[in-house]
Amino acid sequence: MNEKEYISSGILELYVYGALSESESAEVTRMLKKHPEMRAEVEEIEKALLRLSEAAAPSNQKLLLAPLKEKISQRSRNVPVRKKRANWSALAGWAASFLLLAGLFLMFRANSELRESLQTLQMENAQIESEIAEARNDAAKSRELLNTLRDRNILKVPLEGQEIAPEAYATAYYDDEKDLTLIDAQNLPEPPRGMVYQVWSLKMSPLVPSSIGLLNDFEEDEDKIFKLDNSNISEGFGITLEPAGGSETPTMEMLYSLGVITS
């Protein structure tokens, strides 16, 4: 994996969150030491998260440092060893660090302009790459959907709009061998806040509905095609609007679309 791929893989974000295992984290740390542009990326991620979490703090805060300082200086007094540590070898160490810093600073100045333009370029590339990755994901998903739909065992069941929304309609693709039903809900209106569409497999005469799932994250789902497990022998399908989380039995007044398998 090259640097750009590494950056756009999303691993650096997880590194800052602390969501990686110890060994994964140690590996990222090693990479950061070798690649300054990755380190810069990590610092940018950290900055954004710092701002986000600051904004989540209550506004009328009384974050007083004084009582805390009181406590820590008490502790320091209790542990005087800590203060006496400044010895000659430490001083020599600091002097060496200072010289190193001064040298690095000069180098840094010489390089910074070049690095800045390089960084901007790399950030743009990383952005484009992650967009391509997303697009590729979408393409793969579409292919998979298409393959499923072309399968011969699939039965297409149009679900017509009902009283509450005559314009609405949906399509169920029912595959009894694979225990799978796809719902194309492109032409259902967006559910109001706190409500969710629930799909019911129906058995006719007598009418017995069994829930086969919810159309979760409706707004977010771009193609509005939902895959649901359905091990029922279905004779029809209905879609109702239910409170978030779904219901035990369908709310018939909220029946949006309905269709019966004819063949």
Added chain:
Amino acid sequence: MQQDLLIAQLQQGNEKAFERIYQLYATSMYGIIFSIIRDEKISEEILQDVFLKIWDNAASYDSDQGRFFTWILNIARNASIDKLRSKEFKNKRSDLKDYDFTEILETSNNASGKIDAIGLQKYIDLLGPVCKKIIDLLFFKGFTQKESAEELQIPLGTVKTKNRVCIDKLRANIN
């Protein structure tokens, strides 16, 4: 570079360095704690404890294992979650609901000094519900990738890339 020096000084027990660290991170850690605890007074107490822990254990921080920010983030989240699970806390607030950070931003209309929360809120609205949830779980609540995937009912493999896209959006909006 400067940051490394500051942390080295903190590890040596330098109180000035501690003050600076406090100024840099206290509000952020308060935000993390508050998003879990949802009680200002208890959050302030935890914040104090967290910074005492940072002072006491600074020497054990090892930059090879991760960022300093990540280290204190873990201390803050763990302290909050411990508190949340404690008996004393459960008795106090038996009706604790599951909140996420966006609700805090929605309700607090007067931001702390340096941040314009209303401005930030606008950007967060652009993120969409999945991004809000994913950032809340991974960053604010410290969920693992696996736990987040289960909570969001998305494949484990997409958590990382999806989150990357979300953070990119956030960054584009903040800058």
